[in-house]
Each structure stands twice: as C-alpha cells, then as structure tokens.
Amino acid sequence: MSDYFEEMGWTPLRDGEAPNSFLHMARLLRDFGMWDELGLGERLPPPASKEAISNLKDIKFDGTCQQCTVCLKDFDAASSIKSMPCRHSFHNECITPWLKKTNSCPLCRYELPTDDEDYELYKKEKKRAVQREEDVKSLHNSMFS
Amino acid sequence: MANIAAQRIKREFKEVIKSEEVAKCAIKVELVNDSFTELKGEIAGPPDTPYEGGNFVLEIKVPETYPFNPPKVRFITKIWHPNISSVTGAICLDILKDQWAAAMTLRTVLLSLQALLSAAEPDDPQDAVVAKQYKEQPEMFRQTAKHWTSVYAGGPAKMSDLDDKIRRLTDMGIEEHNARVALSSYNWDLERATEQLFMTVMAKN
Ligand SMILES: [Zn+2]
Ligand SMILES: [Zn+2]
DSSP states (O other): OOOHHHHTTOOOOOTTOOOOHHHHHHHHHHHTTHHHHTTGGGSOOOOBOHHHHHTOEEEOOOSSOOBOTTTOOBOOTTOOEEEOTTSOEEEHHHHHHHHTTOSBOTTTOOBOOBSOHHHHHHHHHHHHHHHHHHHHHHHHHHHHO | OOHHHHHHHHHHHHHHHHSHHHHTTSEEEEESSTTSSEEEEEEEOOTTSTTTTOEEEEEEEOOTTTTTSOOEEEESSOOOBTTBOTTTOBBOOGGGTTTOOTTOOHHHHHHHHHHHHHSOOTTSOSSHHHHHHHHHOHHHHHHHHHHHHHHHSOOSOOOHHHHHHHHHHHTTTOOHHHHHHHHHHTTTOHHHHHHHHHHHHHHHO
C-alpha cells in the first residue's frame, strides 16, 4: 500500500522548499467552488499560448468545398487556412483572433495550452479531482463486489 | 459595425431563413434596423411544456466583436422560468457567457433557448423566486408558467381561478401585472400577496 501523502496526492515539503501558493490557491478555488464565485466561470477561459498559435499547421486548399465556421465563407485557393490539432480548419484571420481571446476550438472546444499559470493549475487540479474520485470508486467496487 | 460581424449576420440570416425550424414556425429572426446590430428573435414554446402554444419574442444585440463575443439576448415577452428573470427578461445560459464559441450561430442560440424552456436548470437560477417554486411546488410552478404563457405569449390556456384572484387585487386598485407578480411569487396565496403589495405601497409613501 502506498503511503498516506501519496494517496491523498500530497507531497510533504522538503528542506528549504517553500509551499506553492499558486497550487494552494488553485485547490482553494476548486474545492470551494470559488472559481465560479469570483466570476471567472462567467468569462471565457484565457487565450491560447503564443507558441500553440504559431504552431498551427498551414493547410492547402484542396478543392473540396469546405466552409470556415467562424465567418461562414467557403474556402478558396486564395485562403490562408490553419488547421487545429482536432483537425478543424479555419481562415488564419478567423482563428487567430479567437485563440487570442480563448484557448479552444470554436467548433469542438478542443483546448490548446495557455500561458496562464493559474488556469493551467486549475485545469490540472480539476482533472486530478476527477481522477481521484474514479480511484475511490474503483477501490469501492473492488471491495464490495 | 465591424465588417466581419455584419457579413456574418447576413450569411446567418440566409441560413436561419432556409432552415427547417423556420418552415415549422419554431424559430424566427427579423432585422430591427438595417445595420445588423439589433435583431428580433422569436421562438415557439416547446410542446409538452407550460410554454406550449406561446410565442416568445427576444431582443438580440450583436456586438461589434461578433462572433468572437456572444450576442446579448433577453426575453421581451414576460415569462415565468427559473433561468429567466421575470422582471428584466435576462437569461442565465452558459453558451451566452463562458461556453460561447465562435462557430455558434443565431440559429444555435435560438434552439438552445428553446431547449432551456423544455429543461430548466433550477440549480443555476436567474430568478430565485421562480427557481424555489419550481423545486418545491412543481405543480404550482406549472400552473403559473402556463398562466403567464397565456397572458403574455398568446398561449391557449384560460385559468379562471387564477384570473379571479388577480381581479380581486385589481379591484383594490393594484396594477394588473404587479398583482400577477405578487400572486405568482406567493404561490397564489391571496392573503400573503395582498399583505406584500400593501407593505410595498406603504414603504413608498
Ligand atoms: Zn473564416
Ligand atoms: Zn475542433
């Protein structure tokens, strides 16, 4: 059996190590539903990171009649088309302003990484909370089945 | 208005007008002015809900930054629903806030609002009084919502017992809508609604 701290997802501080106040803040926000309380849940998530935006793939117009779902215009040979990792494609001039506002695909909400430390921590903590719940559930199931 | 916003609204207009929901009279969009910044929407109350038979008018304001920002939408037609303010018509719906995405259109917004009329989310209320009634007295809520639909949205139901109670208050000189709001908020308890109305009058004088 793993030890208590590991089980709870905690690591004790080592000598000379300072507590990570960002992490504590993120946990606080998650545990008490304060993310929404602060009105952060009302706003769109932060912009995609500069790196993620510049790494978007350019794709060539291949003649198949496809539409950009941001401006609702069809692509043509003159279009500069960018493809997201989820394979949804948009005009460069349509997807870039959107990703500078928020980090997800306008069509399927696939999330790109952001440069926002707090948001990334919040996201990671949320994911871990879900994971932990699943762990408890499967432990429960293995005990009572 | 920024070019991209106006151009997109024009394209969407064609899309909505061609859509099958319009053919079925379920949703409708109209221009209010020719700058495409303000539109009038209409949705039909979904079947098997207290809103059935009603026609609900919406104010739609399109920001300069559309579709990167959601349109601002509110109900013009008065409605009794946990996620819509019975006073201002303001709507609590995630896609009009943090769940907005640039690929959404006026059509998806109107269809989502129609879905909201079919399935309220009382745990994320816009109108706390309505939400409380929805959770604690579902039948009372249904009757009230149906009554509002018939009075304000042209719904078919006539509910004479509720109308009688309103008349009792209007006979005392209370304005009809205020009487309806007070009775709706106090589960149609005439005595408590009267008490509350006269306390408000006294506080104002
Ligand atoms: Zn485009
Ligand atoms: Zn996508």
